[in-house]
Amino acid sequence: MSTNLAKYEKVMNYIKKAISSGEWPIGSKIPSQRKLAELLSVNRSTIVTALEELKIEGLIEGVMGKGTMVVNNTWTLLAASPPSWDESAPFSAPKPLPAPVLETDGVKAPEHFIELSKGELAQDIFPTDNMQQVMMRLAQSLEPFGYEEPKGYLPLRKAISDYMRKQGTDITPASILIVSGAIQGLQLISAGLLHKGSTVFLEKPSYLYSLHTFQSAGMNLSGLPMDEEGLRADALLKKAMAGPASVLYTIPCFHNPTGILMSEARRKELLDVCAEKRLPVIEDDIYRELWIDSPPPPTLQSLDVNGHVLYIGSFSKTLTPGLRIGWIAGSEQVIERLAEIKKQTDYGSSSLSQLVAAEWISSGLYEQHLSFVRKELKKRRTAALHALDEHMSDLAEWDIPAGGFLIWLRMKEGIQLKDIYSKAYRAGLSLNVGSIYTGESVQAIRLSYGYASIEEFEQGIRKLRQIILEDN
Ligand SMILES: Cc1ncc(COP(=O)(O)O)c(C=O)c1O
Incomplete structure (x- = not known):
């Protein structure tokens, strides 16, 4: 038997x-x-x-x-019955930015500004010498370049396919679409595959709340709680209804804004729920390579046997967001559909950027650079945690991120954060208030230790303490 x-x-x-x-x-x-x-x-x-x-x-x-x-097969099914263009309204006017971003209108920032909000690596981590070398090498063997094929520059797709194979995902170049950053990947998915009125399940808080990409296209966000292992699968099981009317969006590695890393057990549990509910998954994995302590568990896509997962990667957080290069990997039929929309949107991402990204990966420089980035992040994380221990332990709580550069500072009960964004801005400090990532009031702040120097981070946290104490 x-x-x-x-x-x-x-x-x-x-x-x-x-x-x-x-x-x-x-x-x-x-x-x-x-x-x-x-x-x-x-x-x-x-x-x-x-x-x-x-x-x-x-x-x-x-x-x-x-x-x-x-x-x-969920995504294939969605790709086979795409929304019409007037239904998906990919270019409809986005909703206004969250209020805290507007509060500084007309207020001039002080000259010395400490950036604890920026979601990118510091300028001194940028690999200027190697970037020059890569570009010079490309310039010397430059051939005429024009429109690429809709899925993107083939050598780059091959390099990404090899790279993903090393991570355990068997994906062919034909199943990869190069996009202008992960953000475009999300726009294409929302415009090309999802229908108005569908529900996007996601972690709450989540980066996606700050975007409005899905909401502007008429989808509803349904936030689910997290614990220290990531999105709670039991909460998804309770809320999700079966069928193609909904989708799960998750950031399993070093989640933005909480920094949480989803455990392997939770990944499997979530996939089981998604299989049961036939729920397609968008795995936004752009922080994966920023691990500090040990490599993260396998991708959801590699653990999934049902073709439920569309994977999104990017060079923005590891190399530079200025390249504007990311990718979507999934079943070929779905990728073809997305490529068609991308073609109608911008006729492909910049050839130059794609050449540069391909050279970074295939030369091995990318992996070398990642080791350097991890060491830098480790130093910065140690210093950031030290500064928080020193200046914040009576006011807030936080978790130690196992990678990435984000810390979600949760204020202790009774601590007020009224107008914290504009007060901090006037004092020369930028931070992201938690409500950007929840769509509602929340007593939390997202801090980044990836951009400001170690000294600046410490100064910033001291300033933040003063500002909070003025109101409490
Ligand atoms: C989770 C997540 N996804 C996507 C993006 C956008 O990335 P890209 O620069 O590749 O468009 C960000 C940027 O902060 C992010 O945090």
Whole structure:
């Protein structure tokens, strides 16, 4: 019995892989039971059991007179029934920025400004010498360049595919779309795959609350609680309804704004819930390489066997946001759909930036640079935690981030943060108030130790203490 069980599960996985890779796209007829039995060297009865299970999961369906057809693999399903352009309104006017960003209108920033809000690496971490070398090398062998193919510069897609394979995700260059930063990836997904009125489940707080990309396109955000292992799978299970009307957006590595790293067990739990609810997942993994203590658990995409995960990567947080290069990896059919929208949007990301990014990865300089960045972040994290221990322990609580450069400062009960953004701004300190990441009032501040120098961070925290104490 148990061997039979293992066999039918193997058959199921084989079929799921064929569907999730786009090899058996939606609407295609799957091979006959006899052919599958021959191909996989199993009995017909094993095939029958596997097909029954897949029918229950909603992936295939018997169609009168046609045979057994592929009917669903979440993203593929969404790509096969995209919203119309007037429905998705990808360029509709964005909602206004959250109020705290506007409060400084007309107020001139002091000359010496401490940036604890910037979500990027410090200028002295920028690899100027190597960037010059890379660009010079490219300049010397420069050939005419024009529009790239819609999915992006092939050598870059190959380099990213090799890179992801090392991380455990088997993805071909055909299943990768180069985008102008992760943010464009999110815009393309919202414009090209999701329907108005659908629900985006996500961590609360989340970077996505600060964007309005999904809300402007008519989607509802449904925030879920987190604990120290990441988004709570039990909360998702309770709230999510099955079907293509909703999607999960998550930042599993060094989450923005909390810095939390999702554990491997939680990743599996979440994927189980998503499989049960047939919920497609957007894995925004742009902080993955910024680990400080040890490499993070495998990507959700590599752990998933159902093709439920669209993966987003970027060079913004590791190399420079100025390149404006990121990527989306997923099943080929879905990537084709997104590439089509990208083509209609901007006809491809800058060829020059793509050449530069490809050279960084394939020369090995990228990995070298990452080691340097991790060491720098470690120093900065130690100093940042020290400054917080010294000046904030009676006022706030925080967790030690295992990577990235963000700290979510939660004020202790009774501590007021009224007008903290503008008060800090006037005092020459920039910070992001928590409400940007929740869409509602919250007694928290997001701090970044990635941009300001170690000394500035300490000064900034001292200033912050003074400002808070004036009101408390
Ligand atoms: C979680 C997350 N996703 C996406 C982005 C945007 O990245 P990019 O510069 O690649 O567009 C950011 C930037 O802060 C981010 O924090």
